[in-house]
Amino acid sequence: MPNPIRPTLRCLQDDLGIAVPPPGTPLDKLSHPLIERIQRQADDAPTEKIASIDDTVLLKCKPGGSRWRGAVWQDQSQELGWLVAAGMRTQGDRSDFYQKLCDDCQRKRTVLNQAGRELAPGKRTYSKHLLPDADDRLRLDVEQKYRLLQEARELVPNLVKEARDDAGTPVRGQVFGTQVEAFVYRAVGSYDELYLGLRVVGSAPEGVHDIVLQLAVPEALAEDWEPIEAPHRDGEPGEIFYFTLLEVPQLRT
Template structure:
């Protein structure tokens, strides 16, 4: 199961948080309900409590402190689609308000569609929209570069220890790295890429590889003093 994340609507309207830059994945935002959702849905085999009042979608409960949330799972990715605070015995209680809003949305839908809904609720407007998927894909690129940088750093450390090539397998390609340093002076970097990669990815690997090599070279020189 991939890390739970909020929809952009939930982030802005329910949690009242500003949208961070794309370099900050939404599942890394610090908030009690997001942390609880990440913990609760980390294991696909864990049982969850369904929100029974909602019958048009399968939504699950998330509870922490006074925060309450609704999670929808799509393609092994949990989304926090709505959130609010617990108010026992009040019409403003999150789950009571969620049910009321969903029933009102169903009434509005049926008022303008001849083929009315047979369910008692309507929550499709809460589910991830196009902008949510665009954001997720943009973050995936950031995550890849993060992982690539970490892999190159580890490969650089390994090859500096013995002067041999070290490699790591990715989804569709294998990346090999060999660095040779002449007592902290000239440094030679060889990068081997085998497998299927987009043309622009090679430039990214080379660019990150050079940065990592320079960084390692500086650290090696610092360590020699």
């Protein structure tokens, strides 16, 4: 079972009773017995199939010392696990998690059949409505971009500082899948020249150049940066260099 495993938004709100947190909090990091247990069981991952569900492979999640139970679906395309349903184990009672899950999926199958939408003849249950949808994918994407932005906020200023401390030596790092290079040319006089090179290695968010420039020198305006040919080396394919003049006090911490 891949790790981490995250709850769907429906499961989070309806089954676990947790409000959707800000994007800075990944859903697989929430404080809940079931979610915490899932993240700790990399070596003891769910492998037991929920037998009453016959249209999709849902696996049992059974935290030790707790009545919480969960149904986990593996997304092979993303190597990611999803907690798609959760509830309390009350064996022998109609409110039991597994019983309620089965009843819900059987009702869903009956409704589809009556509507003439028989999607899988011979199946007793329909559980695909529990699987992650477009909103879940969007939330995952937002979390990932937020994390990348936080990393960029730390890395880009550090690149500029390293380049400033070792003038004449290019310093490189990865930001948003983009190769970023900072180079400080210490000119004669009261000014330092800062050259920032960007080269997209893989897919990068729209406007990544503007974000990096803003993080590199928060005091500089967009019009303070000019795209130029690199003064310190030949450019590489897909690479754009930007130039700005900074007063020496601005370059110091």
